[in-house]
Amino acid sequence: MAMDANEIERLIKEGIPDAKVEITDLRGDGDHYAALVVSAQFIGLPRVRQHQMVYEALKGNMGEALHALALQTATPDDD
Numbered sequence: 001m002a003m004d005a006n007e008i009e010r011l012i013k014e015g016i017p018d019a020k021v022e023i024t025d026l027r028g029d030g031d032h033y034a035a036l037v038v039s040a041q042f043i044g045l046p047r048v049r050q051h052q053m054v055y056e057a058l059k060g061n062m063g064e065a066l067h068a069l070a071l072q073t074a075t076p077d078d079d
Contacts, residue, residue, distance in 0.1 A: 002029065002030030002031050003030060003031075003061060003066045004030065005023040005024075005025055005030075005033065008021075008023050008033060008035065008058070008061075008066065008069075009021045009023050011057055011058050011059060011061070012035070012037055012054060012057045012058070014057065015053070015054075015056060015057025015058075015059075016037065016039050016041055016053060016054070016057055018039050018040055018041060019037050019038065019039040019041075020037070020038040020039070021035065021036070021037050021038075022035065022036040023035050026068075026070070031066070031067035031068065032067060032068045033066070033068070033069050033070070034069070034070040034071075034072070035054070035069055035070070035071050035072070036072045036073075036074070037050075037054050037071070037072070037073050037074075038073070038074045038075065038076060038078075039073075039075070039076075040075060040076055041053070042073055042074070042075045043075045043077070047073065050073035051071055051073060054071055054073065
């Protein structure tokens with residue numbers, strides 16, 4: 001059961017309201033995505049915690065409907 005890129009973006013923005021999200025389907029199969037998530041909520045947090053916040057926003061879909069996500073997080077101040 002594949003997950004649509006728009007649904008991934010919606011869930012992330014629902015969990016992290018100020019997030020700017022870019023989703024790329026890596027294989028065209030709806031199972032392998034890359035995501036860039038930029039949020040001021042990440043300021044001062046270690047990268048591991050930033051990623052945890054994104055996975056929490058995905059509400060358990062990681063590993064189920066969403067097979068693989070190459071995740072990159074940043075703050076608005078990151079260049």
